[in-house]
Amino acid sequence: MKATVHVTLKPGVLDPQGQAIGHALSGLGFSGVTSVRMGKFLELDLAETDRAKAEAAVRAMCEKLLANTVIEAYRVEIGG
Amino acid sequence: MKATVHVTLKPGVLDPQGQAIGHALSGLGFSGVTSVRMGKFLELDLAETDRAKAEAAVRAMCEKLLANTVIEAYRVEIGG
Known part of the structure; x- marks a missing residue:
C-alpha cells in the first residue's frame, strides 16, 4: 500500500x-511571486494492506521522525 | 492565485x-516500510489572476530553478 x-x-x-x-x-x-513556502513530500511503500492500520502507522512515523510537530504540520494520504 | x-x-x-x-x-x-522516496513540495502565491498564464509561469520557474529536470520530475497544480 x-x-x-x-x-x-x-x-x-x-x-x-x-x-x-x-x-x-x-x-x-x-x-509577481508574493510568497513561497517550502515543504517536504514523501512517498512510502508499506507492506501493510489494511488502510486504517497503514494510516495509523504513517501518522506515528510523522510524530516520531518525519515531522517536527513543534513547527511543522503533516498531512497523510493513503492510496493504492 | x-x-x-x-x-x-x-x-x-x-x-x-x-x-x-x-x-x-x-x-x-x-x-514493513519497503521504500521511501523524498521530494519537495512548494506553495507559491502569485499576483497573476489568469489560470493558464499562472500555470505557464510556474512551469517556467520549475524548468529554470525549482527542479533539476535531468533527475527530477515536477507536477504543477493551480488553485484558489
Whole structure:
C-alpha cells in the first residue's frame, strides 16, 4: 500500500528557504511571486494492506521522525 | 492565485535521503516500510489572476530553478 506525506511549516513559522527561492525567482525575472513556502513530500511503500492500520502507522512515523510537530504540520494520504 | 509544485526524483534515480529515512524508520521499530522516496513540495502565491498564464509561469520557474529536470520530475497544480 502506498502512502504520501506532506510536511509543511506551520503558519507564522519563518521560512528562510522559501524566501531565498522567492528572491532567486525575482532575480530571474519572475515578478509577481508574493510568497513561497517550502515543504517536504514523501512517498512510502508499506507492506501493510489494511488502510486504517497503514494510516495509523504513517501518522506515528510523522510524530516520531518525519515531522517536527513543534513547527511543522503533516498531512497523510493513503492510496493504492 | 495559489500554486503548488511537487518535485520528485525520476524513477531509477538513487534517493539516499529516502533510504536514510527508511533505515531510521526501521531502527525506530516501523517494519514493513519497503521504500521511501523524498521530494519537495512548494506553495507559491502569485499576483497573476489568469489560470493558464499562472500555470505557464510556474512551469517556467520549475524548468529554470525549482527542479533539476535531468533527475527530477515536477507536477504543477493551480488553485484558489
